[in-house]
Amino acid sequence: MEGYSINAETITERIGYITRVQSFSACHRLHSKALSDEENKKVFGKCNNPNGHGHNYKVEVTVRGKIDRRTGMVMNLTDLKQYIEEAIMIPLDHKNLDKDVPYFVDVVSTTENLAVYIWDSLVKLLPPNLLYEIKMHETDKNIVVYRGE
Numbered sequence: 001m002e003g004y005s006i007n008a009e010t011i012t013e014r015i016g017y018i019t020r021v022q023s024f025s026a027c028h029r030l031h032s033k034a035l036s037d038e039e040n041k042k043v044f045g046k047c048n049n050p051n052g053h054g055h056n057y058k059v060e061v062t063v064r065g066k067i068d069r070r071t072g073m074v075m076n077l078t079d080l081k082q083y084i085e086e087a088i089m090i091p092l093d094h095k096n097l098d099k100d101v102p103y104f105v106d107v108v109s110t111t112e113n114l115a116v117y118i119w120d121s122l123v124k125l126l127p128p129n130l131l132y133e134i135k136m137h138e139t140d141k142n143i144v145v146y147r148g149e
């Protein structure tokens with residue numbers, strides 16, 4: 001097209017968002033040590049069942065950053081996959097969250113708190129300022145977003 005040219009040197013910096021999805025299975029019981037047994041039953045209902053229940057969680061991990069001109073990537077998704085393995089799969093998959101994960105001994109294993117746990121684990125592994133969002137699907141209908149605030 002006349003008068004229209006793309007010069008790689010003059011293109012402004014582009015910001016991209018990339019997401020990797022990971023599923024894992026775990027069981028838990030919603031129970032707060034800050035509440036009485038009666039209050040726990042009232043607040044958490046069937047999710048306070050003493051023997052727990054399970055979920056097939058789906059997590060969407062999104063990173064945000066400059067699209068590197070040389071590589072064309074915000075970051076290599078293969079590296080993100082490795083960080084997810086370390087921060088999510090090894091500690092959480094096929095686990096009883098309340099008994100197997102020390103973090104949840106005193107923290108209620110809601111999906112909000114799981115998202116915070118995953119954020120705190122991933123942010124330590126990823127290059128600085130890249131992690132943007134953790135989106136947790138506890139069920140098809142229950143979805144939680146955490147952005148590190």
Ligand SMILES: Nc1nc2c(c(=O)[nH]1)N=C([C@H](O)[C@H](O)COP(=O)(O)OP(=O)(O)OP(=O)(O)O)CN2
Pocket residue numbers: 030047053109110111112138139140141142
């Ligand atoms: N704010 C939150 N509320 C609830 C959480 C949570 O993590 N954060 N979690 C639960 C339970 O863990 C529970 O397992 C949710 O199950 P349920 O309500 O059965 O799930 P659905 O709504 O998808 O199922 P339907 O019965 O088909 O509607 C509860 N609250």
Ligand SMILES: [Zn+2]
Pocket residue numbers: 028047053054055
């Ligand atoms: Zn649950």
